[in-house]
Structure formats: C-alpha cells, structure tokens
Amino acid sequence: MRRVRYTAEGGHYRTNGIGFGPGDERDVDADLAAYLCSRDDFEAVDGGAGPTDATPHEAAEPPDEAVDGTDDTDSAFDVGSFLDRNVDPIAEDILAGEADAHLDELSAEASRVTVTDAIGERRAELETEG
Structure with a gap:
C-alpha cells in the first residue's frame, strides 16, 4: 500500500471506489498510487509512498476499476x-x-x-x- 494526498484546492475526485476531498490522504495499492501521482493534483506522502518501479508520469491510465x-x-x-x-x-x-x-x-x-x-x-x- 502507498499513501497519496489530494492537493487540489477544491472539488472532489473519485476513482476505484475511493473518494478524495482537498487535502485528503488515503492508502491505495501501488498501481493506483502510480496513476494518481502522475496527475498534477496528487502527491506521494512520506517519500516512500510513491510508485517503486516507475516514475509517477509513466502511468498514463488508471488501473481497471x-x-x-x-x-x-x-x-x-x-x-x-x-x-x-x-x-x-x-x-x-x-x-x-x-x-x-x-x-x-x-x-x-x-x-x-x-x-x-x-x-x-x-x-x-x-x-x-x-
């Protein structure tokens, strides 16, 4: 599991049955973390929370929901x-x-x-x- 934070200033983002409001942090699997971190409105938390085998921008699409x-x-x-x-x-x-x-x-x-x-x-x- 990886921990990511939604950094947008407003709105709500929902994917794979997980909802994020501004500032929310959630533990997600590595594939979803890689996808979310490839977006401008998410960041890995605590340094080790991001994807391990790929840079965040390699994930072009979210994993299947x-x-x-x-x-x-x-x-x-x-x-x-x-x-x-x-x-x-x-x-x-x-x-x-x-x-x-x-x-x-x-x-x-x-x-x-x-x-x-x-x-x-x-x-x-x-x-x-x-």
Whole structure:
C-alpha cells in the first residue's frame, strides 16, 4: 500500500471506489498510487509512498476499476444507453452508486431534471462519505 494526498484546492475526485476531498490522504495499492501521482493534483506522502518501479508520469491510465466484482471501465459504460431509459430507473441507478465513476459524463449529457437532481444528490452523498 502507498499513501497519496489530494492537493487540489477544491472539488472532489473519485476513482476505484475511493473518494478524495482537498487535502485528503488515503492508502491505495501501488498501481493506483502510480496513476494518481502522475496527475498534477496528487502527491506521494512520506517519500516512500510513491510508485517503486516507475516514475509517477509513466502511468498514463488508471488501473481497471472493479466495484462489487463487476467491471465498470469506460469501454463497458455507454452514457447514451444509460440515459436512453425511463427516468425513474436512471435516477435509482445513480442514487444506488451504479454510475459513480461516470457522474461527470452523465451530468454533461443529462437533460432531464430528475436525472440531474439525482446526480447532484449522489455527488453530495459522496462528498459526505469521503
């Protein structure tokens, strides 16, 4: 495990089921640490927390995200298909955390008030968890 700190001045960052608010420190596996440290808004904590076999900028993409044993990678998630359903199931899925890794994409594409409200409510819930 490696320890990383979120250094952004605002906002919330979530990946692999782990949420970060400004100044938050978390222990993460080495692959995720390498990816996060390659970003400008994360840093390794205590010197030994960064990746060991690679420089931080070698990690170009985050490791595959697996939540509840299901693969929720970008290639498997289709925003259009997700939003091309009745409003109630979309809102229920968002509030249940089924699309946490894609809230920004959904927010950009969503046009129905119930869906945008569900996205806002889920973001608020994630901020209180982190």
